Amino acid sequence: MITPTKGIAPDRALLAVGAQILLQLDEPLTVSQAWARLRSWREAHDHRSPLSFGWFVLALDVLYALGTVRMEQDLIVRGRAHAATTVG
Template sequence: MITPTKGISPDRCLLAIGAQILLQLDEPRSVSQAWSRLKTWRADHAHTSPVSFGWFVLALDVLYSMGAVALDQDVLVARSTDAALLER
């Protein structure tokens, strides 16, 4: 589910959806704005596999658990991490 499996195609796994969500967070956005932009982005890039709102929320959960996004005053914010800081 998080990564591709026999039953989950690569464009529907939670990591891929999460990466697509991060592309939409070039600036802080509400959850509904991020959802709307993700649907538009997927249609523009010929991703025909359906992604439900529940699947979108699961991908957000994965991103949050990895520290890639934060919710700040009801707005999603992409968090940048410096690889050099993680090595210490």
């Protein structure tokens, strides 16, 4: 589900959909704007695998868990990249 499997096409794997979402986040977007942009992008790039809104939300959840997106004032924004820290 998170990565491609025998039953999940590579363009539907949550990490792939998450990467596609990140491509749309050149500026902060509402959830609706991000969903519309992603659907347009997938159509323009011939991704024919069906993608439901629920699957889109799951991909957002994965991105949030990884720290690559966050919500600010009802907008999805790219997360801040932090270098790994060590406890010494």
